[in-house]
Amino acid sequence: MNDSDPRTTTPLLEVSDLKTYFRTERGTVKAVDGVSFSLQRGQSLGIVGESGSGKTVLSRSIMGLLGRTNLFREGSIKFNGQELMGLSVKEMRSIWGQEMSMIFQDPMTSLNPVMKIGRQIAEPLMLHLGMNKSEARLTAEKLLTDVRIPEPQRRLNQYPHELSGGMRQRVMIAIALACGPTLLFADEPTTALDVTVQAEILQLINEQRVDRNMSLILVTHNIGVVAGNTDVIAVMYGGKIVEKAPTKTLFSSYKMPYTEALMRSIPKLRQASHTRLATIPGRPPDMVNPPLGCNFAPRCAYARPKCLVEEPELTVTENPEHVYACFYPVGSPEYHERKLELSQRSDLLSTGGQN
Amino acid sequence: MAILLLLSVSALTFGAMNVLGDPLFNILGPLAGDVNNPKSAALIEEVKVKYDLDKPLPVRYVKWLGDFVTGDMGVQFSTDGQPPVSGLIKERIPRTITLLIMAQLLAVMISIPWAAITAARAGKRSDKISTMNSFFLLAMPNFALAILLKYIFSLKLGWFPLTYKAIDPYFERLRQIFLAAVTIALPAAAVYQRLLRTDLITTLQQDFILMARAKGLSRSRVIFRHAIRPSMFSFITVVGLNTGGLIGGSIVVETVFRIPGIGSSLVESVLREDFPVVLAIVMLIALAFVIINVLVDILYSIIDPRVRR
Amino acid sequence: MAGTGKAHLRNSPDVLLSVNELVVEFPVARTGLKVNAVSGISFDVIKGETLGIVGESGCGKSTTGRAIMQLPAPTSGSIDFNGQELTTLSKDDMRDARTKIQMIFQDPISSLNPRRKVRDIVLEPLLVWKRGTQEERDILVNKILEDVGIDPQRAAESYPHQFSGGQCQRISIARSLVLDPQMIICDEPVSALDVSVQAQVINLLEDLKAKYGLTLIFIAHDLAVVKSISDRVLVMYLGKMCELASSDDLYARPSHPYTNILVDSIPEPDPEVIYAPTAVMGEPPSPINPPAGCRFNPRCPNVQDRCRVEEPEMREIAPAHFVACHNPLTY
């Protein structure tokens, strides 16, 4: 380990077989159930999933930000070659803020309502970088300029409630960037914002990522948000990554029927109005009692008996960057066969006069 | 608003005292009904004039209010030659105020660290034990707790004097008051602790605490710098509002520990049916309470920048 | 730009709902100020049409929907529904009129009483109006529950929290259907739902619209969703109208700078579409103290002096395409 510099040879983040369970009175919730991926320096990864898919828990679990009561966490998280699993909170603290930082969904609740913005930004600067008050203040002002907040000097003395939602999110970004982290988590950073503001915030995050050569993990339920902003996308379903590919590949040649269904169920501006949307029947799996085989099988139009009993492993396609977990992926003979059956059946239904 | 409230409260108290009660009867006893006896009738007339009972109620109220704000609270009915009510109150009020301040300080001082520790360990065994403790404290009526403490610390251990003597040295009197203050403070501390603990737990679940942790701040910094202050608002309100509860407690506790304060004289005067004293004390307490509530409101807006404009 | 006017109102016997110069103001507690939630909106809906109303938070779109139902009554303006003026109706007549217009709300869980069984919730409107015999009511409720895809058996014994968000939204839809309304106002009906469930509900609304011959007003902040379901779309900004056009036309040729920004800002789920939203300055100003002239002028990239003083009116710049802007982008 010591003779070669891990910074050049290993990826920035390497997660393998990460499991994160919560013990509740109803049973064990398998929020994250065996997730593996790696992230290169400067790369941006989008994690997409519906509510309950475990995407938020995954990001917090990697960062070690979950409380430890009733929590079970297993697997390996290598950051810069260092194993994070098993580090004490005290040891993690030197990584938090400095090496990894996080932006949360709701800028309304993520800033301390009774503390001035200047102090909230200065806090990590003084703690990690050992700055004194006036240095920290100057740096904070510069950070606010970086995130394009007008009149930064005046803002430092304001409280969060005196700012608009978009401004608050910028402050959060400034705090997250303060100590120059190498990895930034953004957990639904624009969900609480209006579309016009969302566009600016996404641009800002991306710009800062490139400027500072940071890696980014962008967690969201909105496929549109990750499409234009990430290098790689991982689709999560039922606590697992079910498909992961470089962004363009994922959109052009997805393999997982779930990814397909997800893409086709989103109304798109370019489609004519009243275009019939594809739907996914049923609801996401109960993570206390997940299905025996593939988590998606009970809702999948292409599922076969095997899918209900056996769990598919992640499979690599011809593109080594593109993996998926499915026995009968989009494009396979079985997929086509079932698709034909389905279209015939719907023809029958429509000619038969049924609704 | 506060002034309207003060006026309503005082008018209501005055009205209740004079309509529901019969002041004449309280002064003269059975004589008051004896109108056929010319001797009594003359006495009744005399008393009516002396205490303004011949005038209509609103007039009496206005006059009484004027007197009250200038510090004249009338004379005690039942005993001739006693000091005026204001004199009695002036003598006794410092003891009650000492008792209340001491109790409130104790309660706050106990409850804040207690809440911080239990909130940080919410759900663990030590937290559950502490919850049980506060249940026990809350289920103990203050008179019962007073008796218990008196039995243990005064009678069995002899740490605290049994009675309050106005001639005793200051420190000795303070010791007697201290035990009374503890009696009031313990359940109050339990109330405050439970409230602050709940609020702290809520605050600790907020995103900004996660944010503070993600900055790499230490645990104590997260709790004391980030979590305590936003959790203090309802705490302050309740501490303020609970002054009423403490005053109620002081009535009972002063009686048990035989401290001649406002509370014990309220009980005595009710038993003696001495109306001016009851009226003056009830009014004083209600007014103090209203004013405290107003102050709490102001304090609240000073502390919370979101309310400040 | 964001302005007033009535040039876009149609003169057709098929107009079901016609809203004229609708104004809704709310007092701000203790300050004596007022929020100008809706400031002079006019639009109409013809039978069988779906009108989409889109805009960012605080633009007054939900307030407009509720004002039609007189919940609460608007400050001024007229609302003509099927020849009946809703704003001047007595309390009882309004109760009666409400049965013909129904509403679905954003939060599917909050809009169902947690302490009543689902089937009773759907049955309630019939009991309020004492419609039919018990047998007829049962048949109708079961039929409608099946139409929205809820098992009547399960509905009879379950409470709302035992259903998922999407199912709760179906139940809300069922409740709105039992009185056989002519129009349904959908206030952000899918924004609380996951994408896969969102598509189910949108499709369901399309199906029910055809089956029950409904007219819809569909209010949402997601332009793509609104476009997908609507025939015509009205874009609102800060209590005013910006643009009104058929939904395909609006997307293809946005004329109002705000509409254009809105269309641009939506991140398309397609990496081939280059995501380069037009810069927009700042965030919406407060509706307590809206800017003079065109309300969009402080943020508009093409702002001119005229926009700061003169409020634009809706005008037809192409057949059935209306815009309130002094210098529109297209045509």
Added chain:
Amino acid sequence: MSEETIIVSVSPDTEINAAIRKKIGWGFWLAISWVIFITLLAILAPYLHLKDPRGYFIDIDGSGRPPYGPSFEHWFGTDKDARDIFSRSLHGARISLIVGFSAITFGFIVGGTLGIIAGYFRGWLDKMISFTFIILLSFPSLVLAIMLTALLNRSLFTISMILGILSIAPVGRLARASTLQFSDREFVLAARQIGASDSRIILRELLPNVVIPMSALALLGMAVAIVAEGGLAFLGLSVSQGITWGSLIQIGSDSATTLEKAPWIAFFPILLLFLTVLSLNFAGDRLRSHLDVKESSL
């Protein structure tokens, strides 16, 4: 004191939230059992062949003078007049429980109605009712109670009414707050838009939602009323005829000598009072958190 004890919510995902639904637990049932047990004893006290609560049981043969300590003959001992504490405690429970129950019933009917009306109709009606509540709350409750007892006769009925009046404002404010909260919920709007009348909305939509969480408050409120009655009785200001826990405690503690030499006179009634209040508080608290959790998971 390790670092990991800061709890941070793990509730981004609704599935997890739904999983944290709590059971009410055996403690609740234990507490309720005690309340039922003591209530039964109180009701049946006259038929249980207890010793006469007013009888004097001076032990002529024994050498000692009363008060006698607890023995097989007198389970809880006797007071200075050799009256049986056990029997007196059970008879004392009657007044305490009756007062507690009727006070809170009165408070709920009056306060609850006022609160719901204020919260639903809002406007000037709300302002007036709320102001009344504020006036009532301007008196520390014990002070108000003392003032009223001073003015009225001290019968079982008036004492219950007085304590009932005290509970009007707290109950009413809670009812108003939760009515306000629920009338903002969209299901109330939904009920209005199907054309339901005000009374129907209040009775069918709001009342069940407001009353069920408040049932927890009823248990807590009953405890408060029992304690308040005890306090009044202790001060000699409660029901003038009859025995209550408060007056028994007062007898046992009226002089330091009595308390020191015969602590059982005061302590046994204290124990019963304590257990009853503890049970009511505990059951109420459990019920409240149970209902709250269910509420939040909706």
